[in-house]
Amino acid sequence: MLHQPHPKACLCPAGSSGQSGFRTVSPARGHPAAAPVPAASWTRLGRGAESPLPRDGGTRSRKKSFLFSALYAAFIFGGRHLMNKRAKFELRKPLVLWSLSLAVFSIFGAVRTGAYMLYILMTKGLKQSVCDQSFYIGPVSKFWAYAFVLSKAPELGDTIFIILRKQKLIFLHWYHHITVLLYSWYSYKDMVAGGGWFMTMNYGVHAVMYSYYALRAAGFRVSRKFAMFITLSQITQMLIGCVINYLVFSWMQQGQCHSHVQNIIWSSLMYLSYFVLFCHFFFEAYIGKTRKERKVD
Numbered sequence: 001m002l003h004q005p006h007p008k009a010c011l012c013p014a015g016s017s018g019q020s021g022f023r024t025v026s027p028a029r030g031h032p033a034a035a036p037v038p039a040a041s042w043t044r045l046g047r048g049a050e051s052p053l054p055r056d057g058g059t060r061s062r063k064k065s066f067l068f069s070a071l072y073a074a075f076i077f078g079g080r081h082l083m084n085k086r087a088k089f090e091l092r093k094p095l096v097l098w099s100l101s102l103a104v105f106s107i108f109g110a111v112r113t114g115a116y117m118l119y120i121l122m123t124k125g126l127k128q129s130v131c132d133q134s135f136y137i138g139p140v141s142k143f144w145a146y147a148f149v150l151s152k153a154p155e156l157g158d159t160i161f162i163i164l165r166k167q168k169l170i171f172l173h174w175y176h177h178i179t180v181l182l183y184s185w186y187s188y189k190d191m192v193a194g195g196g197w198f199m200t201m202n203y204g205v206h207a208v209m210y211s212y213y214a215l216r217a218a219g220f221r222v223s224r225k226f227a228m229f230i231t232l233s234q235i236t237q238m239l240i241g242c243v244i245n246y247l248v249f250s251w252m253q254q255g256q257c258h259s260h261v262q263n264i265i266w267s268s269l270m271y272l273s274y275f276v277l278f279c280h281f282f283f284e285a286y287i288g289k290t291r292k293e294r295k296v297d
Contacts, residue, residue: 103210135196
């Protein structure tokens with residue numbers, strides 16, 4: 001069972017002095033106060049965007065994550081069985097719109113969360129950027145944190161196109177979708193340290209990846225090097241994820257990062273498995289394929 005989070009720091013409007021911005025209210029003794037969010041980030045989009053996911057248990061959300069994952073797995077095996085006897089669907093235009101919508105969403109998410117993380121990193125340093133919990137409750141960042149968690153459910157739709165178009169479905173694809181959904185929905189309520197890094201990196205990689213998918217679906221010829229760059233970016237993301245987990249664990253021992261060992265273990269195993277699988281995919285798709293082509297020549 002996951003432990004309940006420590007009392008959270010909150011960002012409260014400045015007092016009656018008329019100053020703009022926020023003051024920081026410290027959490028329980030021994031834990032760092034959340035870094036204040038710059039007043040400039042108080043935009044209409046983020047204003048008052050309280051997270052609907054309950055953090056005092058989150059049982060319903062966690063059950064839904066398992067339900068979505070089970071339905072997703074059932075669709076994979078059932079859908080592939082049904083499509084064995086049917087002609088493939090083209091679905092080019094729907095795929096373009098689907099990929100383009102996710103690309104735009106990811107670009108906005110990367111810009112908004114990236115700006116916040118850069119501000120914390122430049123003004124408070126690496127440790128605060130990793131241990132900072134205000135990412136989950138800041139006026140703008142909390143909206144994009146919640147949007148990130150929710151987006152893991154509709155992103156399962158990627159697989160629908162693969163199955164209906166009778167394309168090759170690799171283990172990495174559906175394993176990645178299921179585990180990210182489960183981990184995101186389980187970790188969000190606990191506001192664990194490192195979440196800002198995890199979400200921002202994912203937004204950034206997906207912004208490039210879905211843009212690439214949209215271009216390919218629209219019929220544009222995209223250099224193979226661009227696809228290699230995306231996979232290398234994903235491998236780098238997994239390495240950084242492992243490093244962030246190590247930093248969280250180290251600083252948690254000093255009482256400076258809020259997390260718990262169970263979450264760090266699962267997150268580390270997840271990122272490590274992704275790293276291995278993406279490295280294997282890179283070798284098979286690019287290095288191994290190139291060697292085979294040279295032998296044929």
